Amino acid sequence: xxxxxxILGCPRSGTGYASMLFKxxxxxxxxxALGKDxxxxxxxxxxxxxxxxYGPSFNEVISExxxxxxxxxxxxxxxxxxxxxxxxxxxxxxxxxNKCLKLPLELDKITRSIDFWVNWNLSLENIxxxxxxxxxxxxxxxxxxxxxxxxxxRPHKTLNINNLKNSKSFPKLESLSKKYGYSx
Numbered sequence: 001x002x003x004x005x006x007i008l009g010c011p012r013s014g015t016g017y018a019s020m021l022f023k024x025x026x027x028x029x030x031x032x033a034l035g036k037d038x039x040x041x042x043x044x045x046x047x048x049x050x051x052x053x054y055g056p057s058f059n060e061v062i063s064e065x066x067x068x069x070x071x072x073x074x075x076x077x078x079x080x081x082x083x084x085x086x087x088x089x090x091x092x093x094x095x096x097x098n099k100c101l102k103l104p105l106e107l108d109k110i111t112r113s114i115d116f117w118v119n120w121n122l123s124l125e126n127i128x129x130x131x132x133x134x135x136x137x138x139x140x141x142x143x144x145x146x147x148x149x150x151x152x153x154r155p156h157k158t159l160n161i162n163n164l165k166n167s168k169s170f171p172k173l174e175s176l177s178k179k180y181g182y183s184x
Contacts, residue, residue: 034060074128103115110166133180
């Protein structure tokens with residue numbers, strides 16, 4: 001049977017780009033929709049497998065694809081890039097994130113974004129053994145590069161390490177960043 005792919009990551013981590021990259025290589029992976037070869041979506045949260053935001057739920061994907069043919073890919077991107085661009089996601093998306101992770105509502109924006117990046121990625125580690133950065137995805141899967149590296153890009157303010165250091169969650173961010181090969 002032909003391999004199917006389920007690509008999971010945080011919002012703003014490159015799931016839209018990953019879908020276009022695979023399609024550019026004739027592997028039909030939908031973005032937040034199931035393609036014949038799989039799906040790339042941040043909205044598939046294994047901790048609440050029947051919940052959904054954009055596209056099918058985690059359980060719907062699993063029931064549609066043969067579990068024995070699925071390769072789960074945990075896609076990640078440098079946390080400064082993700083956390084900076086989280087200001088561009090909608091309140092509906094934040095509501096879904098809070099439903100999934102139950103983040104305290106009183107957290108300041110930076111700490112909430114850090115806690116989200118850390119906890120979402122740790123949740124994905126529980127079901128994926130294959131973790132890859134968006135920068136290394138073409139090489140890891142022997143794919144021809146997709147020419148538009150800014151697919152689905154949105155303008156936002158760029159944060160730096162000094163914006164994050166005062167958060168009580170910074171040590172967790174620093175630890176997971178190192179594990180994924182990112183220096184802060």
